[in-house]
Amino acid sequence: MSETEAIPPFKAIVEGKELTQVPDDLFIPPDALEVLLDSFSGPLDLLLYLIRKQNIDILNIPMTSITRQYLHYIQLMEAKRMELAADYLLMAAMLAEIKSKMLLPIMPKQEETEEDPRMALVKRLQAYEQMKQAALLLDSIARQERDNFSIQFEPEIIETIKSYPEVALQDLIHAMQAVIQQEERLVHHQIEREILSVRERMNHILTQLQQQKVVLFTSLYSLEEGRMGLVVSLLAILELARQSLVTITQTHAFAPIYLQAA
Template sequence: MQDEQAAPSDAAGEPRQLSFALVYGEALTELPQDLYIPPDALEVFLEAFEGPLDLLLYLIRKQNIDILDIPVAEITRQYMGYVELMKVARLELAAEYLVMAAMLAEIKSRMLLPRSGEAETEEDDPRAELIRRLQEYERFKAAAEDLDGLPRIGRELTVPCLEAPAARARRLLPEVSLEELLLSMAEVLRRADLFESHQVTREALSTRERMSEVLERLKGGAFVPFVVLFSVEEGRLGVVVTFMAVLELIKESLVELVQTEPFAPIHVRIRTSESLEETSP
């Protein structure tokens, strides 16, 4: 017997019509007369099974039947009803559904056959193989549901992906002792000595050129201090070249040296014809 559902009523107690849709804010309580809905416009499948064992397990759990004491006749009737429903819905039946239907029909026929007491004790229960397969499938299905309940990346968990910053490798400085540093310095100096080379170049100063320079400075005929002829910037080489130039000029009787008293300053003068007559006997 099916109970009738009472229609909702407003505050005054009068029945109120339910609206099944809102169009532009207005509630619709009746379908339009010119609305055509094809018969196959919408199909809803509330249950989906992954095979015949899944279907049998669903039927057993739905009626709270002990899996060890399956009423084969009732389960077979419900199973075949579902198979017929799938045919009406134009679903392609897999071969395993038909195999299971044949297996249930065989078990049902064996259960309906009359058997003696001795045959019942010797013959196994026709449902034993089916019960074993259902128990095994139930264990695997429970394990699959437990695995599906675990957190999954992309469903419950989201792994952030960020670009790692450019890492710079830190170079560790080696520990060097003072003794190792001194040995390395000595090795560098030893290698430098191997690449040393001596180059002999012509001297930039010439005695002949310095003789001409001295005569140019003495051209006026006056006495010039001997120390004025030397230049400190030329260094030792300039002093030697200038001294040799003066000696050559004295040797060639082109200049003369004059000193009034011992340890007095020495002066240099160019020799003229008059000075030559004064010195001649």
């Protein structure tokens, strides 16, 4: 049965009573042999199970009918499930053997020593079920070259040939000397940023205001001083204004800033 096929519902008739649930300790294969008798209708596996549990008297089982249905089952199954058909052949043979022993008269001396033939069936069925469960377990385990396949791969070995340039020792010496001379010609320059003082810039502004009545703020620093000169000049005029030494004038926002001596 493939994985996509649905499992058919279980149904059996035992002495006129319908049975719709498989016993927990019984395994019935998907293509089980179904037998139809007067007192039983269902898989042969279940019939053997009930005989083992002594729920059905084996003397009431017509072996001729089971044999005929088994032969018909063989024709239907053909060769696709012959291992299952062989299992049922063994079961049918066991039933026939046990029933024949049950029908034979028992001598008085043998009553105490002879074993019930149904007990032999129970033992053989237990061993058979153990082997069947073990076979199912082994079949569920992944097999090499059936479920898993190994890959044969041999990496290609590429031999690399190292080639070195033909250079004379004297040429290497000259090249090394040229590198040393070039290193000696390199001059390292260290640039130090000029430190601007707010106090010195305040004195510079007061000096300019002594020479001019009005000084434009942008004239207090140079482009070379960059942002640092702008910040120092701004801090200087704010400090002078706080000390009431200069007056800052601006007509509107973003207009030029003028300074006058207070």
